[in-house]
Amino acid sequence: xxxxxxxxxxxxxxxxxxxxxxxxxxxxxxxxxxxxxxxxxxxxxxxxxxxxxxxxxxxxxxxxxxxxxxxxxxxxxxxxxxxxxxxxxxxxxxxxxxxxxxxx
Numbered sequence: 640x641x642x643x644x645x646x647x648x649x650x651x652x653x654x655x656x657x658x659x660x661x662x663x664x665x666x667x668x669x670x671x672x673x674x675x676x677x678x679x680x681x682x683x684x685x686x687x688x689x690x691x692x693x694x695x696x697x698x699x700x701x702x703x704x705x706x707x708x709x710x711x712x713x714x715x716x717x718x719x720x721x722x723x724x725x726x727x728x729x730x731x732x733x734x735x736x737x738x739x740x741x742x743x
Contacts, residue, residue, distance in 0.1 A: 640657060640658065640659045640728070641657070641658045641659075641724050641725075641727050641728035641734065642655070642656070642657050642658075643655070643656040643657075643658075643720060643723075643724045644656075645716060645717060645720045647715060647716050647717060648716070650674065650712075652672050652673050652674035652677065653672070653673075654670060654671070654672040654674070654677055654717055654720070655670065655671040655672070656668065656669070656670050656717075656720060656721060656724050657669045657670075658687075658721075658724045658725050658727075658728040659728065660728050660729055661686070663729075664688060664689045664690045664729060665686065665687065665688050665689070666686070666687050666689065666725045666728050666729060667685065667686060668681065668684050668685055668686070668687055668721060668724070668725065669681070669685070670684075670717075670721075672717075676709045676710050676711050677709075677711065677715075677717055679709040680705055680706055680709040680711055680717065680718070683705035683708065683709065684701070684702055684705050684721055687701075687702065687721070687725050688701075689725055689726065689729055689731065692722060692725075700722075702718050702721055702722055703718055705718075706718040716739075723737070
């Protein structure tokens with residue numbers, strides 16, 4: 640199982656993501672967040688077929704489409720975090736922390 644804590648920024652809604660491999664390229668996704676939009680998003684991406692994501696043009700995969708339907712903010716990092724967690728759980732990427740930092 641891959642677990643991830645995402646601190647998305649100014650909204651302050653910390654999100655917990657858990658991903659567990661279901662089939663070779665499929666994963667079950669569970670999310671906990673006090674954000675109503677992210678909670679709805681979590682319901683829509685409870686099962687992810689990673690090959691569908693990889694075959695879709697950037698910005699047109701089912702994870703990003705679900706984020707749009709749930710009205711996540713354009714710069715919300717949660718959809719990307721879900722994709723990264725699924726990649727890691729399926730053994731297609733290393734579990735490496737990422738960061739976005741503003742320079743003064």
